[in-house]
Amino acid sequence: MATFYIKHITKFSYSNNVIDGANLIRLYPINDQYQKVNSHFISVTNNPFVESFNDFYNNRVGTFLITEQHDELTITSDVEVVTYDKLFPEDTIDLKTQWEELKTKKYDADIIDFIKPTPFSGSEDILNLIASKNLYEKTPTKVVLELCEYVYNNFNYIKGVTDVDSTIDDVWKLKAGVCQDFTNILLQMVKMCGIPARYVSGYICPAEDNTRGLGATHAWIEAYIPFYGWFGVDPTNNAIANENHVRLAVGRNYADCSPVKGVFKRKVDSDLFVKVEISSTKNKESYELPPNTFSDSKTHNSYQQNLDRIQHQQQQLHQNQQQQQQ
Template sequence: MAVFNIVHITKYQYNWPIKESINEIRLFPHNFENQDVLQFQLSITKNPEVAISMDYHGNRVGNFNIMEAHSEMIVETNLLVRTTHSQKIPEIDNVKVADLLTKLENDIYLLRLSHPETITKQIEIIKILEEIDYCDKSIIEIAQQCNEYVFTNFTYTKGITNIETTVDEILEHRKGVCQDFALVLLQLLRTAGIPSRYVSGYICPNESGLRGEGATHAWVEIYSPIQGWLGIDPTNNIWTMDNHVKLSVGLNFTECTPIKGTFKGLAKTTLSVSVSIGYEDGRHFEEVNDVQLQDVSVEFQKELDDAEQQQQ
């Protein structure tokens, strides 16, 4: 068991004032069997009213608007959470893909999560599955071996991918971060016929030196009819444990994006994310990352350049 105080600050800055910012957030942590949310606070620039709803996956979603002009938007959450799922290999579970067929026929949610994305390099995914000889193995064995394959054959490298990077691109350069590793693992597991979903959350630092610690993190959950949803982390080649804190789940990253939105205005946007983690014993860890955003179109970049020249 572990208790963490997590402060997550997302800061958008614009070089010229923008207005009518419309946003959607998935920053509300889950209460589930092995995770208890003890306290939660949310604060947003201009204190807009936040409308809360539930999405298809059971995530709490917040929607808010900031209509007046602003040059900065800060979204801050303060979370006190207790986790109780100590690191362990799942219990003996001999369920095979063939055993899931009846369950999938009667559960449209699981059926949707068992279909892989349509990609150009799907033959590479199939070759990987053949390499680990996945046929006739239990879903637990398949998950562990796919997890190990991604961990071993993909290099953890920051700064070469962004939120728009595709599975095809990741397979080509075989480098990336936790989000990329999770997407490849999802493609492998779903191709094998195992219902799997993307998980967004945090991995809190400890003395083990896990990759991705102290920042927003991503991993995968597989479904077992015997044990339910089981988390597995390809970035670190482990099953989830006490220092994994879950925020949201979805088909892919797009359905778990912590914050997304749009605005009116002509401005360059910069985004930084800070995650601060405090422990019961008084220890403290903080990491700040500048996020690489999607490239703007050539036409929009020209408009930005023209606007800057007019201001000189």
């Protein structure tokens, strides 16, 4: 058992005022037998009413609308959560029975969305890998662990070479990325073995000095193991997802689990700042947010500047027409 205090700050800075910002947040840690949320406070710029509901995958989701003009949006989530270690799959049931059980589960309502792999250019490479490792002659648990180790050893953890829009093809060619990319590759490989798998977003709490994924939200997979249930493995750290992994949401991919997404009116430039601080003790020190990077809005293209430019052009055109008439 472990207790963690998590502060998750998301700040959007805009080059000019925006209005009617509609936002959706998945910042509510899952509450079940492996996680207990002792307290949770969410604060948002302009203090809008946050309405919450459970989505299709039973994740808690919050929505809010900011109608007033604003050039910054800050969302702060403060959580105290207790986690409990999961039992490792015993893996004592014979091989054939486990694989047959997986076949009977593929049409279950809570499984069906997590079976089909995504078509991509590396499929043949993965099929060859599966054959070379004789994975079908091993239990599903061993398959998942071997593939997790393969991704960890054959992909380089490098920040900045990919983004949220990078495809599996991009990551497969680069053989590099961050936790989201490692997770997407492992999801693909596990599904191609016939094992259901789902994307998990959350936080990784420091266990060792070389833990990857600290300071931001983290991602890993959960594979469905027969006669056990969902088994979490973290390919970024080649680890079993245990009491140091705090789950926020599960889904088919990042889009189902993204912590914050939203839209607003007016055409502006924007910057995003994200900071996650995790501690095993309460920290009452306030965190100083960076200033709006667009504080000198005259140097940036924005909706208002475009409007001013159009008006100026129209005035000049009108003046030219009057001069020609004279």
